[in-house]
Amino acid sequence: MRSPRVVKPLIGISCCTKQFGVFGMPNHAASDTYVRVTDEVIRAVPILLPACGPTADIETLLDRLDGIILTGSRSNVQPTLYDGPPHAEGTPEDPARDGFTMPLIRAAVARGVPLLAICRGFQELNVALGGSLHQRLQDLPDRIDHSTPMQPAAGVRQGKAHAVRLTPGGWLHRLAGTATLAVNSLHNQGVNMLAPALVTEAIAPDGTIEAVRATASQAGSATGFAVGVQWHPEYDWRTDPVSRTIFEHFGAAVRAYAEAARLGGVSIAAD
Numbered sequence: 680m681r682s683p684r685v686v687k688p689l690i691g692i693s694c695c696t697k698q699f700g701v702f703g704m705p706n707h708a709a710s711d712t713y714v715r716v717t718d719e720v721i722r723a724v725p726i727l728l729p730a731c732g733p734t735a736d737i738e739t740l741l742d743r744l745d746g747i748i749l750t751g752s753r754s755n756v757q758p759t760l761y762d763g764p765p766h767a768e769g770t771p772e773d774p775a776r777d778g779f780t781m782p783l784i785r786a787a788v789a790r791g792v793p794l795l796a797i798c799r800g801f802q803e804l805n806v807a808l809g810g811s812l813h814q815r816l817q818d819l820p821d822r823i824d825h826s827t828p829m830q831p832a833a834g835v836r837q838g839k840a841h842a843v844r845l846t847p848g849g850w851l852h853r854l855a856g857t858a859t860l861a862v863n864s865l866h867n868q869g870v871n872m873l874a875p876a877l878v879t880e881a882i883a884p885d886g887t888i889e890a891v892r893a894t895a896s897q898a899g900s901a902t903g904f905a906v907g908v909q910w911h912p913e914y915d916w917r918t919d920p921v922s923r924t925i926f927e928h929f930g931a932a933v934r935a936y937a938e939a940a941r942l943g944g945v946s947i948a949a950d
């Protein structure tokens with residue numbers, strides 16, 4: 680008898696629109712850090728998802744994907760999506776990415792496709808589910824500066840910027856086994872109104888919401904791992920055990936989803 684075929688799960692990684700080359704031609708791009716962690720820690724096959732705008736065929740994608748990583752980006756979610764005031768002049772936006780990720784997130788959460796949302800992705804998750812954003816945390820009273828120093832230095836991305844307090848008994852608290860975590864910080868925007876389907880998993884000392892989880896009942900899905908962090912575990916998973924564990928938990932949810940919902944007749948590689 681032939682042994683069952685063993686395949687790895689497929690993880691979609693959201694791309695940004697970027698202009699490359701001397702003629703500034705539009706391209707779709709995602710940082711190598713997300714590709715590496717998908718391959719080396721989650722042990723899944725990374726699939727780059729172009730920022731196709733609202734014409735993307737979301738259902739066809741979700742029929743084939745076993746999980747989604749929503750990436751960080753210098754660009755910002757368009758304020759029209761949460762009834763916010765226009766951005767200050769020069770603030771980067773990526774409407775083609777928003778036009779793709781907003782329906783993707785809603786459909787993935789409704790289907791229970793595992794979702795890990797990082798930084799801009801975390802902000803997208805909140806907006807897609809009905810929340811809103813602050814546009815410049817550093818302009819608000821009593822907030823610490825969460826923004827990215829304009830340096831390529833590894834320390835900025837792999838070092839720690841501030842602590843976050845984990846919600847007692849929450850997903851992240853159980854995962855980390857500690858009351859607080861130290862995290863890196865590379866953002867200007869942040870959650871203002873939290874989407875009704877999300878619960879807070881971590882909070883910075885200045886009150887900024889730093890991690891969230893979609894609750895199955897409120898998001899209308901039967902199961903589902905939909906979590907978001909405002910920081911960047913993809914930068915320091917080689918040295919930070921909690922960052923690595925976040926991806927491992929996501930990977931376990933992806934494998935469980937693939938086994939249960941998608942791949943009748945073939946086996947999913949254990950890791």
Ligand SMILES: N[C@@H](CCC(=O)NCCCC(=O)O)C(=O)O
Pocket residue numbers: 750751752753754755797798799800827836865866867868869
């Ligand atoms: N633009 C948003 C989201 C911030 C974000 O995702 N930053 C990624 C930075 C990656 C890097 O510089 O290495 C905001 O400013 O809040």
